[in-house]
Structure formats: structure tokens, C-alpha cells
Amino acid sequence: MLPRASSIRTGPFLFPRGSTAPGRWGTLSIMNSLETLLAAGQLAQAKTEAEKLLAKNPAHRDALVVMTKLSLVEGKLPQAEALLAKAEAQGATPETGLVRANIAAQKGQLAAALNAYQAVLALDPNRAEAHFGRGMMLIKQDKAPQALEALTHAVKLQPQQDVFRYRLGQVQLEAGKTEEGLATLREVITRQPRFVPAYLSLSHALSSQEKLVDARRVLEQGLKAVPNQPRLLASVTVLSMALRDLRTSYQAASALAASRPKDADAQANLAQLMLARGQIEQARHLCQTMASLGVSSESLKMAEATCFESQEPPAYDKAIAAYEQGMGISPDGWRAANNLGQLLLRIPAEPANTHLPRAVTVLEEATRRAPERPEPLLNLALAQARLGQEKKAKELVQKVLAMPLAEDTDIYQEATRLSQTLAKA
Structure with missing residues (x-):
């Protein structure tokens, strides 16, 4: 699935300015110097230079604009708005307009942001950043043709700005212009x-x-x-x-x-692949090492539980405990609860149904956590059927079959078989 327009984000504009005629907008050399520092990522130096200018002149517009941008980078939106208001009090410029648009965009005010970008273009029709920002706002409003036009214009004005080119490629894909989008992204990779x-x-x-x-x-x-x-x-x-x-x-x-030695997801992913390769001891050692370092997650505990169950003889009590810990680590996660329910259904016991009541309880919790998932619903239906609760089991399996599942998937076929078995009961 291609990324939706709403997933394309814009942040504070710290791109270098396009070419501008000498002397335009007043203190151009000072503004260019500050903007160059921002574009180079030298934020601390840019802040120092701007503060020096403001110490001499608290109303220095260019320094106020730069401080506004830095506040946006730091996530200090109220402070940014206050600084921008001081800069705007001396009259609107393309610089203040770009920042005003950016603030509106960060607040989710798409129409206001679009108006601000258009106001910038009224002052400077060749301002690439304004065409770019306008395009990003238009795609968020599902206006793909206008967005493509704006972004294409931004790239023409600043062909060296590969962020513009990258976003153009994304929007081309979003608009269904697949080959163009692929070509644009390949061009970005070639250039950068x-x-x-x-x-x-x-x-x-x-x-x-x-x-x-x-x-x-x-x-x-x-x-x-x-x-x-x-x-x-x-x-x-x-x-x-x-x-x-x-x-x-x-x-x-x-x-x-x-x-990423302390990244729980990365370590759990490796543990699962070790298990798939039959490297049970390596996976168990990895899980225990992470636990000793205080690194844990639902997925790591699930991998650990699989290790315990794979021992000879299986350490079912330790596997159950690992799944329970996984459920506690991720209160909204359903996988550990679902897998624990499955484990309880297959543990050999005498009498045979010893673990069934607990399996039902755990699987009910899994379905509560993720009612849209078919896996715990089907496992719960199976548990209810084994308990002799055919009516409940039939209701659950029908819910599974009502879900948008492809008929060639294992879960659909298993649900169909269970439904047919229950129909004969």
C-alpha cells in the first residue's frame, strides 16, 4: 500500500534560500549568513549569531525569524509564535510568510498554511520553498493535480534541493503516476x-x-x-x-x-529468526542476555516462551510464565495472550480438559485487546468447542468468517473446517 497523503509530513523549513537579487529585502547578507548556518545544521552557531544581533537591536527582523525557526525545531510552538509576531510587526516579508505557513501547518491549519504560502508567492513568485510548501498542503487536501504542479515548479526553481525532488516522487506515486514517481525517486538516489x-x-x-x-x-x-x-x-x-x-x-x-544492542524489537526479531533456523539455545541465550540487561518486550518474552516449550522435556511452566510476563509488559498487546491460549490448548494433561478453562479466559482477554484480529477469535472458538460450548463456538467462528479474509489463507480454511465440524455436532 502506498503512503497516504496524510502521512507526508512537513517540518520547519531550514532549506537554503533560492537566488535573490542583491539588496532585496533589506539586510540580505545578514539573512543569508544566518540561513546558511541553519541549512548546514549549525543550529547552535545560528542561535548565537541571532542572539548577538537581538542584543544590539531587539527588533531585528531577520534575527527574530531565525530564532522563530529554531524554536520550531525545538518544538516550542508558543515561543515561536511570539517571536514571529514581533518580526511581522515590522511588515510581512517572504521569510515571515514562510514561517507563518509552517506554524499553521504544524497546528494542522491546512487552509491557513496554504493561504500563507500563496501570500509569499504574491511577494516573490519564484520562491521555491513556497511552491514546495503549497504543494505539500494541497496533497494533504487531496488535490493531487495542483500539488504535482506546485512541487514540479519547486524542483525546477531549485533543482539542487533533493528534498523537494523526493517529495515530488512521493506525491507522483500518491497520485497514481507510478512510473514517474519511481523514476523521480531513482533520480534522488542517483543524486544523493x-x-x-x-x-x-x-x-x-x-x-x-x-x-x-x-x-x-x-x-x-x-x-x-x-x-x-x-x-x-x-x-x-x-x-x-x-x-x-x-x-x-x-x-x-x-x-x-x-x-542496536539494547533495542528490544531488533533483538526479538533476531531471536525469532534463530528459532526459525532451529537455533533454540542461541535464541534462549539471547533472550536471557537481554533480560539481564533490563531489556524486555512482549516479542522477546514470546521468543523465550518458545525456547522453553522446545526443551526436552518441554518446560511448560516456564513457557507459561514467559507469556504472562509478555502480557504484562504490553497491556494492549494481543499476541502473547493468544499464544498462551494456544499453548494451554495443546499442553498434555490428565484429565484432558484441565487447562481449557484457563485457555478460554486468556483467549477472551486476547480478543478484548484486539477484537478485530481473527486469530484469537478462532482459537477461542476452538476452546469453547472443546469445552462443549457449541453455540458460543459457532457464534465466534461466524465472526471470523465474516471478516475480510482471503479464502486461500490458513486461518480462513481452518475457520471453515471448524464451522463444518460444528454444523455436524
């Missing part, structure tokens, strides 16, 4: 080989077309340019698993875990 978001967006777009091999090649290309980049590694892991390439998934997961 270390631009990680472009690799991710291009790979995602190819995946949505079921071109999983091509999508993975893009990520591997990114990892050559930016070795061990966590987001690229995570995406390679997922794609390789989808391609049933356990070896590549394991390599990517290992690299990600090594680069």
Missing part, C-alpha cells in the same frame, strides 16, 4: 546516494507492485551506500522473509541487532 528515505519509499512502492526482488535490491543498494543503516536493515529482513529467504533475513537481522 546516502538519502535513506528515498530508498525506503522506492522499495515500498515496488513492494506494493509485488516486485519484491526489485524492492530488496533497492534496499541492498542503500546498504552499500549507508552500511548497517537500521531502517534499511529492518526492511531487508521483512522483505527477505516475504521471499522465504531465511538466510538473508537472518544476516540482516543479525546486523541490525549488532548495531
Whole structure:
């Protein structure tokens, strides 16, 4: 699925300005100097220089604009608005207009932001940042044709600004211009080989077309340019698993875990792949190491539980305890509860139904946490059927079959078989 317009975000504009005629807007050299520091990421120095100017002249408009931008970067919206008001009191300029638009956008006031960008363009029709911001606001309002026009114009005005080009590629994909969008993202990668978001967006777009091999090649290309980049590694892991390439998934997961030694998700992902490869002891050691470091998650506890159940003989009591801990770590998570319910259904016991009441209780909790998921519902239906509660079981399995499930999926077929069995009961 391609990213929706609402997922495309804009932040404070710290891009370098486009070319402007000498002397325009007054203290151009000072403004350019401050903006250059911002564009280079030298925020502390930009702040120091702006504060020096304000110490001499508290109404220095250019310094106030820069301080406003820095406040936005720091997430201090009220402070930014107060600073901008002081700058605007001396008259509107394209600089104050861009910041005003950015503040409105951050507050979710799309119409106000769009109006502010258009006001900037009335003052300076060739201001690339204003065309860019206007395009981003238009796509958020589902006005794809106008957004594409604005973003295309921004790229023409500032072809060196690859952020503009990247967003244009995203919006082209959003608007259904798939080939154009793919070409634009590839161009960004060619121009900026270390631009990680472009690799991710291009790979995602190819995946949505079921071109999983091509999508993975893009990520591997990114990892050559930016070795061990966590987001690229995570995406390679997922794609390789989808391609049933356990070896590549394991390599990517290992690299990600090594680069993030205390990241619970990265370590849990590696543990699950170890289990898939039959490396039970390695997975158990990894889980216990993370626990000793105070790193834990629902997924890590689930992997630990699987290790205990895989022992010979199975350590069911420890597996149950691990699942319970996973449920406690993630109060809204349903997977540990669902897996615990499944475990209770398959533990050998005498009499046979010893664990069934508890399985029902746990699976009811799983369905409470995730009523939209078919897995706990189907497991709960199975537990109720084994308890002899055929009516409840039939109601639950019908809920599963009413969900939008593809008929060739395992869960749909299992639900169908259970429904047929209950119908004969």
C-alpha cells in the first residue's frame, strides 16, 4: 500500500534560500549568513549569531525569524509564535510568510498554511520553498493535480534541493503516476546516494507492485551506500522473509541487532529468526542476555516462551510464565495472550480438559485487546468447542468468517473446517 497523503509530513523549513537579487529585502547578507548556518545544521552557531544581533537591536527582523525557526525545531510552538509576531510587526516579508505557513501547518491549519504560502508567492513568485510548501498542503487536501504542479515548479526553481525532488516522487506515486514517481525517486538516489528515505519509499512502492526482488535490491543498494543503516536493515529482513529467504533475513537481522544492542524489537526479531533456523539455545541465550540487561518486550518474552516449550522435556511452566510476563509488559498487546491460549490448548494433561478453562479466559482477554484480529477469535472458538460450548463456538467462528479474509489463507480454511465440524455436532 502506498503512503497516504496524510502521512507526508512537513517540518520547519531550514532549506537554503533560492537566488535573490542583491539588496532585496533589506539586510540580505545578514539573512543569508544566518540561513546558511541553519541549512548546514549549525543550529547552535545560528542561535548565537541571532542572539548577538537581538542584543544590539531587539527588533531585528531577520534575527527574530531565525530564532522563530529554531524554536520550531525545538518544538516550542508558543515561543515561536511570539517571536514571529514581533518580526511581522515590522511588515510581512517572504521569510515571515514562510514561517507563518509552517506554524499553521504544524497546528494542522491546512487552509491557513496554504493561504500563507500563496501570500509569499504574491511577494516573490519564484520562491521555491513556497511552491514546495503549497504543494505539500494541497496533497494533504487531496488535490493531487495542483500539488504535482506546485512541487514540479519547486524542483525546477531549485533543482539542487533533493528534498523537494523526493517529495515530488512521493506525491507522483500518491497520485497514481507510478512510473514517474519511481523514476523521480531513482533520480534522488542517483543524486544523493546516502538519502535513506528515498530508498525506503522506492522499495515500498515496488513492494506494493509485488516486485519484491526489485524492492530488496533497492534496499541492498542503500546498504552499500549507508552500511548497517537500521531502517534499511529492518526492511531487508521483512522483505527477505516475504521471499522465504531465511538466510538473508537472518544476516540482516543479525546486523541490525549488532548495531542496536539494547533495542528490544531488533533483538526479538533476531531471536525469532534463530528459532526459525532451529537455533533454540542461541535464541534462549539471547533472550536471557537481554533480560539481564533490563531489556524486555512482549516479542522477546514470546521468543523465550518458545525456547522453553522446545526443551526436552518441554518446560511448560516456564513457557507459561514467559507469556504472562509478555502480557504484562504490553497491556494492549494481543499476541502473547493468544499464544498462551494456544499453548494451554495443546499442553498434555490428565484429565484432558484441565487447562481449557484457563485457555478460554486468556483467549477472551486476547480478543478484548484486539477484537478485530481473527486469530484469537478462532482459537477461542476452538476452546469453547472443546469445552462443549457449541453455540458460543459457532457464534465466534461466524465472526471470523465474516471478516475480510482471503479464502486461500490458513486461518480462513481452518475457520471453515471448524464451522463444518460444528454444523455436524
